[in-house]
Structure formats: C-alpha cells, structure tokens
Amino acid sequence: MSNNKNKKPWFERDALVALAPMEAITDLAYRSIVRSVAPDAILYTEFANARGLLYEAKKVWQMAEFEDSERPLIIQIYDSLPEAIGEATGQIVKRHRPDGIDLNMGCPVRKVANRGAGCGMMDTPEVAAESVKQMVANADGVPVSIKTRLGIRSKTQVIEVVQACIEAGAVQATIHARLKSDRPRVPADFEALEFAAKQLNVPIIGNGDVWTEADAVKMVSLEGVSGAMIGRGGIGNPWLLQRCIQAIRGEEVDPLPNREERARIAILHLRKNVEFKGERRGVLEMRKVVRNYIKGYLDSKHTWMKLVNTETEAETIRILEDFGRGRDDLYADRNTSAGPA
Numbered sequence: 001m002s003n004n005k006n007k008k009p010w011f012e013r014d015a016l017v018a019l020a021p022m023e024a025i026t027d028l029a030y031r032s033i034v035r036s037v038a039p040d041a042i043l044y045t046e047f048a049n050a051r052g053l054l055y056e057a058k059k060v061w062q063m064a065e066f067e068d069s070e071r072p073l074i075i076q077i078y079d080s081l082p083e084a085i086g087e088a089t090g091q092i093v094k095r096h097r098p099d100g101i102d103l104n105m106g107c108p109v110r111k112v113a114n115r116g117a118g119c120g121m122m123d124t125p126e127v128a129a130e131s132v133k134q135m136v137a138n139a140d141g142v143p144v145s146i147k148t149r150l151g152i153r154s155k156t157q158v159i160e161v162v163q164a165c166i167e168a169g170a171v172q173a174t175i176h177a178r179l180k181s182d183r184p185r186v187p188a189d190f191e192a193l194e195f196a197a198k199q200l201n202v203p204i205i206g207n208g209d210v211w212t213e214a215d216a217v218k219m220v221s222l223e224g225v226s227g228a229m230i231g232r233g234g235i236g237n238p239w240l241l242q243r244c245i246q247a248i249r250g251e252e253v254d255p256l257p258n259r260e261e262r263a264r265i266a267i268l269h270l271r272k273n274v275e276f277k278g279e280r281r282g283v284l285e286m287r288k289v290v291r292n293y294i295k296g297y298l299d300s301k302h303t304w305m306k307l308v309n310t311e312t313e314a315e316t317i318r319i320l321e322d323f324g325r326g327r328d329d330l331y332a333d334r335n336t337s338a339g340p341a
Contacts, residue, residue, distance in 0.1 A: 009143055010042055010072040010099050011172040011203045015248040016227025017216060017241050018042035018174070018205055019234050021076040021104070021147070024288060027063070029272035031070050033265060034234070038241035042227075043073050047104045050079035050088035064092060071099055076147065078104035080116035082127060086134025093140050100172075101139060103131055105148040105161070106207075108180045119149050119180045122161050129164040136169035145172040147207075152180045155192040159199045166202055173200065174229055177208040184232065190222060197224030205229050213240070213247035220248055236292025238265065259297060263324025266293040267317050274313050283311055294323055296331055 019026060019034055021044035031043045045063055052060030066073045075098045079085050089101050105128060107118030114120060121128050128146070135144045146165050151157025162173045175196060177188035188208025197204040205227035206219045212233075219228040228248075234240050239257050246253045257265070269289070274282035290307055294300050303323045310316050 009171075010074070011143065011145065011205075011227075013040070013042075015040065015245045016042065016203070016205060016220075017244045017248065018074075018227060018229040019044060019241060020207060020229045020231035021045060021047050021074075021102070022231060022235070023047065024285065025235055027276070028065060028067070028070075029269060029276050029282075030238075030289070031073075032067065032272055033269045034238040034241060035070050036268075037238040037265070038245060040245055041241040043070050044102065045073070045075045047076040047078050047107065048088075050077050050084040051081070053077070053088040053091055054084060064096060066096065066098065073098050074100040074102050074145070076102040076104050078107060078112065078117050079131075080121065080127070082130040082134045085131045086138045089135040089144075090138035090140075093138065093142050097140075097142060100143045100145055101135060102145045102147055102174075103128075103135065103165075103170075105146055106174075106176050108149070113180065119152065122148060122152055122157060122180075125161045125164040128161055129168040132165045132168035132170045143171050144169055145174070146170050147174040147176070149176045150179055150189065150192050150196065155179065155189060156196065158196050162196075162200050162202075166200065170202065172203045172205070174205040174207055176229075177206060190218070194222040194224060197222060200224065203227065207231060209233075210244070211240075213243045213253055216244035217247050236266070236289040258328045259294075259326055260324045260328075262293050263320045266290055267320050269293075270313065270316055270320070279313050280311060283313055283316055286316070290320075294320075297326065298331070299323070299326060 019041055023046050026046055048060050048063040064075050075092055077088055104118055105121045112118035132144060148158050148161060158175055175193055177190060177193040193206050203226045204224055206225045207229035210216050210219060210228050210230045210233050216228040219225060230241055243253050270286050273286055287308055291304050294303050306319050
C-alpha cells in the first residue's frame with residue numbers, strides 16, 4: 001500500500017490529512033475502513049488511559065491494538081501523571097511500536113479535564129512538559145507528539161504549552177482551534193490557530209470544522225499549518241479524507257460516493273464491527289456512525305428509523321442493501337453530505 005512506501009516521518013509528509021482520535025469512533029473497525037478508502041491518511045486510535053494500560057485493563061489495551069495495514073498509525077494516550085504516561089509509552093512501544101505516540105491535551109470532558117488530564121493539563125505546562133520528557137525517554141525513538149486546544153481561557157495559552165512540550169522533545173503538535181469551553185457549534189477560530197502556529201517551530205496540524213475538501217485547503221493555507229485533522233466530518237464519511245488529500249495535492253477530486261457505494265462501505269464497517277465486538281455490541285455501536293453513511297436523501301430518515309429498531313447483523317445488512325438500491329437523484333439537500341449533522 002502507498003502508506004507503507006513513504007519513508008518520511010509521518011508528520012513530514014505532503015498533503016498531511018489525519019483522522020482525529022475519537023472515543024468509540026476511531027476503533028480498529030472504522031480505521032480499517034478509512035484506510036481502504038484513503039491509503040495515505042494518518043490514523044489515530046481512540047485515546048487510551050495510561051494507568052489503564054499499566055493496570056493491564058483489557059478494554060484499554062484493545063484501544064491500542066492495530067493492524068500493520070493501518071500504518072501510519074498513531075496511538076494516543078492521556079493521564080495526569082507524567083510517570084504513568086512515560087511508563088505506558090514504553091509498554092506501547094514494546095508491544096506494538098506504532099508510527100507515533102501522541103499525548104492528549106485536548107479532551108474537554110469534565111471527568112477527564114478536572115483531574116488534570118486531557119485539556120486540563122494545559123493549565124500546568126510544567127506537567128505537560130514533564131509528561132513529554134518521560135514519553136521521549138521511553139519511546140525508543142518513536143516520535144512523540146501532542147494534541148491540544150487553543151487554551152482553557154485564552155486563545156494564546158496554547159503557545160506556552162506547546163513550546164514547553166517542544167523543548168521537552170515533542171516533534172509535532174495538533175491544535176484544535178477552539179477553547180476548552182467551546183461547544184462544537186462554536187466556529188473554529190482559524191485566525192487564532194494561524195497566530196499560534198506562526199510562533200511554533202514544529203509541524204502543526206489544524207483541527208476543527210473540516211467538513212469539505214475546501215475547508216482542508218483553507219486550513220493548510222494558514223501560515224505555519226502543514227496539515228488538517230478531520231473529526232466529526234469524517235464520521236461515516238471516510239471518502240472525505242481522500243478527497244481532502246487530493247484537493248491539497250491539486251489533483252482531481254473523486255466524485256461523492258453514490259448511495260450504492262455508501263451502503264457497501266457501511267456494510268463492510270458493520271461486518272468489521274461484529275467481527276471485533278460480537279453481533280449485539282457491533283450492531284448497536286454502528287448506530288453512532290451509520291446515520292452519516294446514509295444522510296442526504298429523501299428516504300434517509302425512514303431508513304434510519306428502521307436501522308435503530310434492529311439488533312441483528314442480517315437485518316441491518318438487509319436494510320442497508322435496500323437503501324443502496326434506491327435512486328441516486330433523490331437528495332433532500334445535496335450539501336448535507338459534507339456538513340454538520
């Protein structure tokens with residue numbers, strides 16, 4: 001695959017487009033789907049708790065599992081204790097040796113941030129720097145990176161935090177262009193992102209409001225920003241990553257997938273989910289993403305209502321196959337395939 005032929009470190013590639021780490025979304029099943037559609041995208045795992053890894057929690061280690069075909073693959077971890085973060089890094093490298101290990105300083109969820117982890121770590125740059133230092137010491141040469149927000153209260157707070165982490169050994173940073181308190185509907189602040197990126201001397205990936213290939217091109221046109229990370233826009237829409245890569249490279253962009261292709265990929269995703277998680281859990285968890293696979297058509301809502309009322313793989317496949325046989329010209333709104341749900 002082309003993603004294995006590129007010898008550059010993942011963060012120095014051209015057309016740098018990444019799938020954001022998202023809890024219960026970017027698991028092995030969905031990453032494999034994205035890789036099949038976007039062979040050059042950078043993939044991140046869900047964020048795994050460092051102490052959970054050290055305590056040998058099975059569910060936490062499952063978050064860090066991946067297949068070689070997924071490379072380049074970044075494992076993201078979080079915690080509030082630098083020693084635990086460093087030790088977990090060492091264990092990850094010994095077991096899996098990913099293409100990079102990333103420290104989550106962007107999660108705003110209260111139960112994480114209030115304990116000094118995730119975005120809460122941005123309030124203690126010295127702890128962030130020590131965490132990165134411990135990661136580098138245990139990473140055996142695997143690149144260490146970080147993911148942050150603009151800040152907790154100030155949109156320039158990120159500069160001090162990232163600079164401290166660079167001095168501790170971080171080689172790349174991703175910045176989500178929102179504050180900790182900003183809800184998803186608050187527009188990402190590209191101006192503040194650019195201001196911060198210009199102050200920092202490592203590759204910066206921008207994150208926030210990349211819904212179309214035009215958004216990705218706009219993101220990488222910001223001074224100091226070398227890549228675009230796709231979060232919510234990529235849920236149930238793996239084609240967006242490939243389209244963004246093509247647009248950034250100046251290549252012809254693939255057409256939007258028709259409903260037959262959407263149904264085909266949704267079924268592949270479902271089967272992967274069931275394979276890894278069992279039928280009941282695999283089917284139920286698909287509800288988080290399947291709506292995005294089918295949205296934008298006059299019968300999308302009707303199809304969705306049928307999907308949420310089934311708990312079997314066979315029935316879910318039948319509903320998706322029926323959807324795939326529908327007419328492609330029945331869009332409720334042709335713009336909804338790329339915008340917020």
